[in-house]
Amino acid sequence: MTPIHDRGLAFDLATLTRRRALTLLGGAGLASLTACGTGGTLSTTGNTTTTTAAAECGDVVPEETAGPYPGDGSNGPNVLTRSGIVRGDIRTSFGTGSRTAEGVPLRIELTVLDTGSGCAPYAGAAVYLWHCDIDGRYSLYSDGLTGENYLRGVQEADSAGNLAFTSIFPAAYSGRWPHVHFEVYPSLAEATRAGTKITTTQLALPEQVCRTVYGTTGYVQSVRNLAQTSLDRDMVFRDGHDEQLADVTGDVTSGYTAALTVRV
Known part of the structure; x- marks a missing residue:
């Protein structure tokens, strides 16, 4: 590669x-x-x-800000070098952390394609993914959560470029459209040493699904926050989100699956 x-x-x-x-x-x-x-x-x-x-191949996924809570060593704590970060189920903290994130189940499926090879599957690429919890807080950073690392994890793409995370539907917090952060690395070894990344970007969640999820228990503040913004006004997605808006299927009872093809 x-x-x-x-x-x-x-x-x-x-x-x-x-x-x-x-x-x-x-x-x-x-x-x-x-x-x-x-x-x-x-x-x-x-x-x-x-x-x-x-x-x-189509457009590569846009480069975006990692935000103030990356946990990759670029702004404070570095969870990437910790034993346990490579995991598919990111709902529970690992190591000395003990909390489990609550919320509507969400499976996040990514397919990573290498545009430098004619959009062939990027086998062996690694993705570090993180997002906020049901209250809009981030592990490692928010008050009371500096010792927790839930909703963060790394996975390696298989021969078809596919990888997945088991998580919960993130909240909508003030000023931002509901989203998921992730970084793509050329290999698992590069990711787990917080080395050179290919790109940093964000996944957006569809409005109707967000409205449905936020009508369930625990997401009360998300209803208000979602009403105050839109994809077209969001600070990250307002300049275009075609390569970042996930296809979401499922329901609040059995959970949802968000799928996105990521061209790098």
Whole structure:
């Protein structure tokens, strides 16, 4: 697998999202970029590099902020190097923590694709995922939760690029649309040493499902917070969320499954 930082200018241009292109190049530059990404070629230092395969994959998932509670060592605690972080069920704290997160069950399924290899499954990639609890609080950071690490975990993609987490539906807290944070790493070893990541991004949850979940016990404050924002006004998703809005199925009794294809 070619390292993400060493795929060259052609790969970078072919896999830029539309909003990244607008930011970096402006309208005129985007026209040139579009031509390059529809079967054209780009000449770099005398060599012609074909960009068709990467362009046909679709947009890469947008890079987003990790927020103030990443737990990856970039802002305080680092849970990635702790024994026990590699787990599929992230509802309960591990190590010295003891709490279990309550809420409507949510299974999060991600399929990681490598745009540098024609959108082949990114077997062996690792994802570190975290989100808030039913009260909008984050383990490791919020008052009373600095000794807990629930709703955080790492999983490795299988040969089809698939991985999954068993969790609970996160709250809507003031100022943000309901979301899940995650970082993609080139390998499990890189993730568990908090090494070089491929991308940091966020998954958004659909409005109607959120409204249904927040009508259940324990999510009272989420009803008010959800009403005060929208996907189109959210500080992260307002510039586009096509590559981040999960497909969600299920119900409040048996739980939900949120699925997202992640192109990196």
